[in-house]
Amino acid sequence: MISPRSADIHAAWLPSEAFRAIGSRRILVSGPGTGAETVLREIERACARYGGSVRRQSPPSGGERPAADRAGADTAPYDLALVLATEQALPVETAARADLRRHRGEGTGTLGEEGFALVRHGDVTTVLADQPGGLRYGLFHVVRLGESAFGPARQIEVHRPATRLRIANHWDNIDVHPVMGQVERGYAGGSIFWRDGALRRDLSRVGDYARLLAACGINAITVNNVNVHVTEAHLLTTRLGDVAAIADLVRPYGIRVHLSVNFASPVALGGLATADPLEQDVRAWWTETTRRVYETIPDFGGYVVKADSEGQPGPFAYGRSHADGANVLADALAPFGGVVHWRAFVYNHRQDWRDRSTDRARAAYDHFAPLDGQFRDNVILQVKHGPLDFQTREPVSPVIAAMPATRLAVEFQATQEYTGQQRHVCYLGPWWSELLRFAPWGANGDTVADVAANGGLVVVSNVGDDPFWTGHPLAQANLYAFGRLAWAPELDPAAVLDEWIDLTFVPSATSDPDLLRRTLHEVMDDSWRTYERYTAPLGVGFMVRPGNHYGPDVDGYEYTPWGTYHFADRDGVGVDRTRSSGTGFTGQYPSPWSDRYESLQDCPDELLLFFHHVPYGHVLRSGTTVIQHIYDTHFAGVEQVAETRRRWERVAGLVDPAVHARVTERLNEQLRSAQEWRDQVNTYFYRKSGVPDAHGRRIH
Ligand code: GCU
Numbered sequence: 038m039i040s041p042r043s044a045d046i047h048a049a050w051l052p053s054e055a056f057r058a059i060g061s062r063r064i065l066v067s068g069p070g071t072g073a074e075t076v077l078r079e080i081e082r083a084c085a086r087y088g089g090s091v092r093r094q095s096p097p098s099g100g101e102r103p104a105a106d107r108a109g110a111d112t113a114p115y116d117l118a119l120v121l122a123t124e125q126a127l128p129v130e131t132a133a134r135a136d137l138r139r140h141r142g143e144g145t146g147t148l149g150e151e152g153f154a155l156v157r158h159g160d161v162t163t164v165l166a167d168q169p170g171g172l173r174y175g176l177f178h179v180v181r182l183g184e185s186a187f188g189p190a191r192q193i194e195v196h197r198p199a200t201r202l203r204i205a206n207h208w209d210n211i212d213v214h215p216v217m218g219q220v221e222r223g224y225a226g227g228s229i230f231w232r233d234g235a236l237r238r239d240l241s242r243v244g245d246y247a248r249l250l251a252a253c254g255i256n257a258i259t260v261n262n263v264n265v266h267v268t269e270a271h272l273l274t275t276r277l278g279d280v281a282a283i284a285d286l287v288r289p290y291g292i293r294v295h296l297s298v299n300f301a302s303p304v305a306l307g308g309l310a311t312a313d314p315l316e317q318d319v320r321a322w323w324t325e326t327t328r329r330v331y332e333t334i335p336d337f338g339g340y341v342v343k344a345d346s347e348g349q350p351g352p353f354a355y356g357r358s359h360a361d362g363a364n365v366l367a368d369a370l371a372p373f374g375g376v377v378h379w380r381a382f383v384y385n386h387r388q389d390w391r392d393r394s395t396d397r398a399r400a401a402y403d404h405f406a407p408l409d410g411q412f413r414d415n416v417i418l419q420v421k422h423g424p425l426d427f428q429t430r431e432p433v434s435p436v437i438a439a440m441p442a443t444r445l446a447v448e449f450q451a452t453q454e455y456t457g458q459q460r461h462v463c464y465l466g467p468w469w470s471e472l473l474r475f476a477p478w479g480a481n482g483d484t485v486a487d488v489a490a491n492g493g494l495v496v497v498s499n500v501g502d503d504p505f506w507t508g509h510p511l512a513q514a515n516l517y518a519f520g521r522l523a524w525a526p527e528l529d530p531a532a533v534l535d536e537w538i539d540l541t542f543v544p545s546a547t548s549d550p551d552l553l554r555r556t557l558h559e560v561m562d563d564s565w566r567t568y569e570r571y572t573a574p575l576g577v578g579f580m581v582r583p584g585n586h587y588g589p590d591v592d593g594y595e596y597t598p599w600g601t602y603h604f605a606d607r608d609g610v611g612v613d614r615t616r617s618s619g620t621g622f623t624g625q626y627p628s629p630w631s632d633r634y635e636s637l638q639d640c641p642d643e644l645l646l647f648f649h650h651v652p653y654g655h656v657l658r659s660g661t662t663v664i665q666h667i668y669d670t671h672f673a674g675v676e677q678v679a680e681t682r683r684r685w686e687r688v689a690g691l692v693d694p695a696v697h698a699r700v701t702e703r704l705n706e707q708l709r710s711a712q713e714w715r716d717q718v719n720t721y722f723y724r725k726s727g728v729p730d731a732h733g734r735r736i737h
Contacts, residue, residue: 046242047505047696049249049513050537051180053086054544058183059176060087062118067094067126072169075289076121076176079248094128118187119179121164121172132156133163136193151256151291152197153178157190170291177252181536196525199486202376202417202446202493203523204257204295205250205516206341211235211261211276212268221262222452222586224459225501225508230260232502234268236279243286246500251290253520258292258498263343263380265299273298273326274306277333284334295338295378300362301350302326313355314365327369339375340366341419346383359383359404360411367413378419378446378495379412381405381436382426387598396612396620397600398424398647401436406625410442417492419446422472422485424622425601427455427497428578429468429569432634432644435625437488438477446493447472447485451515456568458587459499459508461707462681462700463568464561466518466530473526479629486526494523509703510696511561513541531562546691553691560681567681569643571674571711573718574667576647577603577611580718588710589717603646605725609653610663611646623648642666653726667722668730671715678704678711 060083066076073093080091120133127134133156140154141147148154148167153175156163164175178196179186208221209228219227229242250258260283261269272280273296284294303309303322313319330337344362345351352362363379370377384400405418412418418440423431427450437445449469450456456463473486473494486494496519500506507513517537521528538557543550572589573580579601582590594601603610613619615635623635633639634648642657653664661669682704689697716737723729723736730736 050540055540056083059083062089064091064119067122068169070169076172119162132158154195156193198524200494203255204495205498206259208262222454226503247287247290253517254524255520259295261297270299281333293338297341300344314361323369331373341378343380360408363416364413367416376415378417381420388600390596402625406439409440417444417446421448430576433475444492447489448495450497451499459512462564464564465515468565470530556688567677570670571714576644589714591721611650613650614648664728675711675715678708
């Protein structure tokens with residue numbers, strides 16, 4: 038189950054040193070099933086290294102509680118430092134159990150499939166769960182706490198995930214795609230699943246990956262790209278064994294496998310003449326195909342579908358709605374408890390730039406909001422967090438507030454397509470935290486995280502077969518932060534970063550862990566805002582090189598069919614999306630945001646150019662003009678990168694030399710690229726506007 042990790046693969050947030058506090062103690066694991074088995078294996082490994090000991094108390098079948106005398110005197114909790122047990126399997130009555138019962142009496146209710154309680158009495162720390170899956174998360178929580186889990190008494194704390202489904206989507210191709218490579222928008226090498234057109238022979242990293250996911254709270258993966266090409270389509274049928282092999286490796290860590298499927302599969306794989314979702318043959322094909330999937334993988338999670346989007350087939354070809362399309366798959370999955378994640382990323386990518394009436398930002402809402410209430414219960418509409426496409430800054434997608442009768446999942450992008458491609462440091466925790474806490478109906482209403490609780494939170498994974506997993510070693514923090522925020526969206530992203538630092542770097546730091554911790558915070562805390570400063574200004578988005586999306590190209594998308602424009606001219610810049618004079622997009626939001634975004638005065642500065650076309654002399658809420666803001670932020674952003682590089686030099690010798698060297702190499706590129714961004718953006722706007730920099734700095 039736990040593979041021997043090759044020495045040259047970075048351990049990310051699970052270095053063996055992180056298990057030191059556990060591994061030197063006496064521990065009891067009591068509970069049924071693979072959940073407890075996995076916990077036991079993890080602890081055995083830690084104890085073998087640090088000299089502790091662990092016993093497993095298997096409960097008798099039938100759920101009855103094992104008698105204390107059968108457990109033997111040496112399992113009495115007062116002999117132990119740590120007990121991890123399902124409540125049913127706790128061998129003796131303990132103060133911890135009494136605490137949990139009292140707590141439940143106060144309305145805590147059940148801990149659910151994944152929740153756990155942690156409490157410390159005297160010298161014993163206890164993790165209690167209702168289900169064995171909770172023990173796994175409890176164990177990793179104790180790992181995070183380290184020695185402090187064994188300090189003074191702790192009041193009972195109950196931890197339950199805020200969101201049921203916490204999924205990593207892999208945009209991995211089995212075959213290397215001629216344009217997109219093996220991992221679409223992947224910046225960390227090849228796929229950890231696939232190689233040379235087949236399942237990798239050595240899958241040891243998949244087991245390691247599952248551990249990392251479980252340790253941050255992620256409980257599902259998809260193993261193939263949302264753009265399902267021919268080879269990958271066969272994962273649903275003739276190559277299903279490959280999916281099953283991956284499912285076997287991740288199951289011990291509570292991770293379920295989902296699959297991206299092609300909507301035209303009945304034609305492409307089944308030989309039918311149509312994929313029309315209302316045709317009986319098509320329904321029968323999905324039913325039978327899905328039955329076979331569950332025969333092979335009984336805990337299969339479900340399907341992900343990108344339909345009628347960027348060239349993928351979909352129900353529009355048959356004059357059917359997306360509800361018709363999603364429901365046929367949902368019906369096939371329902372008997373087995375599976376779900377279909379149906380993506381809302383549907384827009385016209387062949388638009389005419391001259392046509393000012395088409396606004397790509399409107400598209401998802403226009404397509405999907407009218408369908409609210411028409412989807413089956415096991416359809417989850419998967420919505421990108423913003424109306425465009427994972428830009429550095431976008432408003433929250435209005436779809437999130439528009440479909441009260443539909444389960445929604447919100448999609449984030451850890452793979453840094455538009456945020457520096459894992460060559461730039463860009464810790465996205467603060468951005469995602471802001472988005473999850475956003476309250477579309479105003480301060481007292483539900484948040485984005487509340488809306489997603491019943492559907493899910495999805496991240497496009499940033500890992501590959503790179504020895505550091507993520508290309509840029511510091512990009513590991515993004516995957517970690519996604520998992521933690523999906524579990525507990527109220528967490529402070531700086532505290533999450535602290536956890537990540539303490540797990541990943543501090544256990545092996547030989548001297549001055551405080552300097553290391555401080556430096557990593559200085560390098561990362563504000564890195565997303567720094568990136569924002571030297572790239573596209575004030576929420577206008579894009580300005581990246583078309584195709585690979587790396588580096589500046591201010592007009593790169595301006596006259597393309599993709600619908601991603603900034604409309605800069607000699608007088609001003611920005612997209613008028615108001616109801617009064619623009620595309621009307623602001624009207625897709627409920628109050629108060631529909632009015633705040635509509636108003637030039639009230640619109641938040643950072644989104645001004647997303648919603649308004651303004652003259653360069655327009656004065657922001659911050660007091661500066663738009664043009665001066667562009668100059669100032671671009672100069673400041675580059676300065677910050679230079680400062681980051683200086684700070685990173687300070688910790689040479691405090692981190693693994695390979696990590697230090699890789700980050701240094703990336704920082705050099707980041708500085709080069711940031712300067713290029715600064716000079717192109719500033720020069721572009723200086724030439725357009727003719728307005729000089731108030732501080733007389735050099736613009737080319
Ligand atoms: C972006 C990205 C594509 C991806 C698409 C999606 O447009 O550039 O590579 O396929 O998003 O989310 O489906």
